[in-house]
Amino acid sequence: MRFSGMFMGALLASAAFGASSFPDPTLPAPAAPAKSAVVVLAGGCFWGLEGVYEHTKGVLDTQVGYSGGAKKTATYHQVSDGNTGHAESIKVTYDPSVISYGQILKIFFDVAHDPTTLNRQHNDVGTQYRSAIFYANDEQKSGAEAYIKQLNAAKVFRDPIVTAVVPLEAFYAAEAYHQHYLDQNPTQPYIVSQDLPKIEDLKKKYPEWYRKEINGGKK
DSSP states (O other), X not given: OXXXXXXXXXXXXXXXXXXXXXXXXXXXXXXXXXXOEEEEEEESOHHHHHHHHHTBTTEEEEEEXXXXXXXXXXXXXXXXXXXXXXXXXXXXXXXXXXXXXXXXXXXXXIIIOOTTSTTEETTEESGGGOEEEEEXXXXXXXXXXXXXXXXXXXXXXXXXXXXXXXXXXXXXXXXGGGTTHHHHOTTOHHIIIXXXXXXXXXXXXXXXXXXXXXXXXXX
């Protein structure tokens, strides 16, 4: 269920230090970066998560969907009940020569959501809103685990990170009306109160990674 709320999504990172103090991941760069790579992330409502990465330089494509459960229950109606095992997720396809996996994760932890709240983001409550990184290979797994350990050791957040690092079994695309929902509904109350501030946070904290236009030339 989507709540408009009075608090702003910009508060997502209030438990962290300022952008200049948020640690860069100390992850090794791939020996020969591919032309594109994919990572699946979950962190609350997928509308806002997609909005953040749509405006991130180096991201080639985004798609919202469901991960963590079975194909037969991968529908919005069923996932919203919180009993399918799925998490609202986003598949991010990016160019590793422009933005690294580590930088994708930095934006995930510092801007896109609060990784210290278990099975919820603000008023969205349930396992479908959990924080998770669905890794596709050992490199993604070890990189995510190392960065979480680094952030916890640095006490960047007041509370421990609860992000689960789990294998990607499958990603099921969400219904068409959920794809790029933020861009098509910029005045929807939930979008205004929860999601647009995340994009502003990206722009403010990481102007070097922010882009105004999204894929397809939309603004």
